[in-house]
Amino acid sequence: MQFQAPRGTSDVLPEDEAYWSFVRSTAEEVATRFGYHRIDTPAFEDSGLFERGVGSTTDIVEKETYTFEDRGGDMLTLRAEGTAPVCRAYLQHGMQNMTQPVRLFYICPVFRYERPQSGRYRQHTQFGIEVIGEPDASVDAEVIEVGWRFLEQVGLSDLSLTINSIGDPECRPAYIERLRTYYSGHRDSLCEDCERRIDRNALRLLDCKNDQCQPFVDEAPASADHLCSDCDTHWDDLRRYLEATGLDYQVDHRLVRGLDYYTRTVFEIAPPEEGRMVTIVGGGRYDGLIEQLGGRSTPGIGYGMGLERVIQNVKSQNVQLDGSERTRVMVVHLGDAAKTAGVRIASDLRSAGIAATLAPPRGLRAQLRYASNSGATHALIIGADELANGVAALRDLSNSTQEDVPLATIVDSLSQG
RNA sequence: GUGGGCGUGGCCAAGCGGUAAGGCGCCAGGUUGUGGCCCUGGAGAUCGAGGGUUCGAAUCCCUUCGCUCACCCCA
Numbered sequence: 325m326q327f328q329a330p331r332g333t334s335d336v337l338p339e340d341e342a343y344w345s346f347v348r349s350t351a352e353e354v355a356t357r358f359g360y361h362r363i364d365t366p367a368f369e370d371s372g373l374f375e376r377g378v379g380s381t382t383d384i385v386e387k388e389t390y391t392f393e394d395r396g397g398d399m400l401t402l403r404a405e406g407t408a409p410v411c412r413a414y415l416q417h418g419m420q421n422m423t424q425p426v427r428l429f430y431i432c433p434v435f436r437y438e439r440p441q442s443g444r445y446r447q448h449t450q451f452g453i454e455v456i457g458e459p460d461a462s463v464d465a466e467v468i469e470v471g472w473r474f475l476e477q478v479g480l481s482d483l484s485l486t487i488n489s490i491g492d493p494e495c496r497p498a499y500i501e502r503l504r505t506y507y508s509g510h511r512d513s514l515c516e517d518c519e520r521r522i523d524r525n526a527l528r529l530l531d532c533k534n535d536q537c538q539p540f541v542d543e544a545p546a547s548a549d550h551l552c553s554d555c556d557t558h559w560d561d562l563r564r565y566l567e568a569t570g571l572d573y574q575v576d577h578r579l580v581r582g583l584d585y586y587t588r589t590v591f592e593i594a595p596p597e598e599g600r601m602v603t604i605v606g607g608g609r610y611d612g613l614i615e616q617l618g619g620r621s622t623p624g625i626g627y628g629m630g631l632e633r634v635i636q637n638v639k640s641q642n643v644q645l646d647g648s649e650r651t652r653v654m655v656v657h658l659g660d661a662a663k664t665a666g667v668r669i670a671s672d673l674r675s676a677g678i679a680a681t682l683a684p685p686r687g688l689r690a691q692l693r694y695a696s697n698s699g700a701t702h703a704l705i706i707g708a709d710e711l712a713n714g715v716a717a718l719r720d721l722s723n724s725t726q727e728d729v730p731l732a733t734i735v736d737s738l739s740q741g
Numbered sequence: 742g743u744g745g746g747c748g749u750g751g752c753c754a755a756g757c758g759g760u761a762a763g764g765c766g767c768c769a770g771g772u773u774g775u776g777g778c779c780c781u782g783g784a785g786a787u788c789g790a791g792g793g794u795u796c797g798a799a800u801c802c803c804u805u806c807g808c809u810c811a812c813c814c815c816a
Contacts, residue, residue: 634816
């Protein structure tokens with residue numbers, strides 16, 4: 325064993341591809357049904373995009389980014405998240421001149437230099453959507469619904485949706501002050517991390533999972549209780565619209581997100597799981613991001629969803645995929661002349677749209693074993709006798725019936741099943 | 742970045758100081774041209790790597806690399 329896939333990456337082997345195509349295609353189907361259009365952005369961007377967009381003091385940018393200088397001296401970063409690149413594309417291509425809002429979705433790899441563990445990789449795949457150009461809370465509810473319906477359609481159940489509002493530049497500073505004040509009074513009872521967070525990143529205090537901090541988290545002032553009137557209206561609207569879509573949700577005042585650009589709505593969807601919740605979907609509103617990237621003030625909202633985690637849950641919940649019933653023919657041959665004929669017949673079958681494979685040149689027994697092991701539904705047996713009579717023996721491997729079929733009509737008899 | 746667990750043929754897995762079981766899978770046979778079951782045979786391992794202890798190490802010690810899980814953080 326010389327080379328291995330780099331740490332935190334993995335190969336998707338043929339046996340798993342069924343999950344991937346299933347998940348990808350339903351993602352496209354659901355997003356399209358909601359009126360979203362696909363966008364693909366490059367695998368790497370100017371490093372500055374993530375620094376400015378995601379926030380340079382954020383963990384993602386501070387220590388998880390794959391950054392490198394190219395041969396021309398430009399600093400580039402592998403896509404560390406999906407939203408900033410889409411916003412960059414929105415600005416670059418003048419999408420503010422399209423009818424607003426613009427609805428986009430993407431399915432693409434994301435790279436972060438993290439310590440791998442279950443459900444966490446250095447390269448993972450995100451199915452994300454963004455709605456840019458509409459501040460109304462109805463699109464917040466819509467974005468959440470897209471994620472929820474997708475997970476539903478992919479067969480997952482028992483998921484929980486939690487939401488929160490973290491306000492905007494209008495009201496958040498005052499709230500954070502209030503939070504700091506509250507926590508400062510309990511400084512001695514907090515864990516080390518939280519002690520540091522009071523000054524550095526007060527919002528994250530609410531995120532602490534340390535037991536000793538839980539009492540304070542529970543008692544801490546909630547951002548949703550300290551919104552300015554615009555944010556408060558938005559927050560009320562969101563919940564009303566969510567109820568109108570029939571989604572169950574929980575409000576959790578501890579829910580804050582790690583990226584700096586979020587405003588107002590933040591949400592997560594997670595499976596209940598034994599013990600800890602591993603978030604499948606995380607998202608929120610980012611009304612300041614486009615402006616931060618040099619555009620006009622433009623509202624936006626979206627989510628990112630980890631498809632590896634989706635598949636992990638699809639497997640653990642034993643979702644059954646539709647098995648393909650496609651006819652697959654193994655062309656079995658005995659002797660050189662038959663082999664040549666087999667090559668031609670296999671080729672003809674494929675031209676007619678029938679999946680066909682020429683068996684490796686072994687004994688008859690071995691070829692048939694190969695046929696059933698590789699999942700063929702039929703074996704088409706050609707030997708000297710068949711060649712002489714201008715037929716082939718078509719064997720149905722599922723029920724072991726077999727009959728001679730004229731070479732000229734093989735395609736027909738196979739396409740009729 | 743911190744802490745736990747683990748590294749024996751493609752996969753699973755015995756052995757725990759005396760010179761590598763077994764199972765799955767793979768390949769070939771089981772009399773004349775027939776699969777999925779069964780039977781027989783075969784190929785395939787420098788026991789993650791390096792060093793040390795010993796007459797002798799997969800088995801003991803040290804170092805190192807890798808995988809994995811949890812924390813942090815996130816999808």
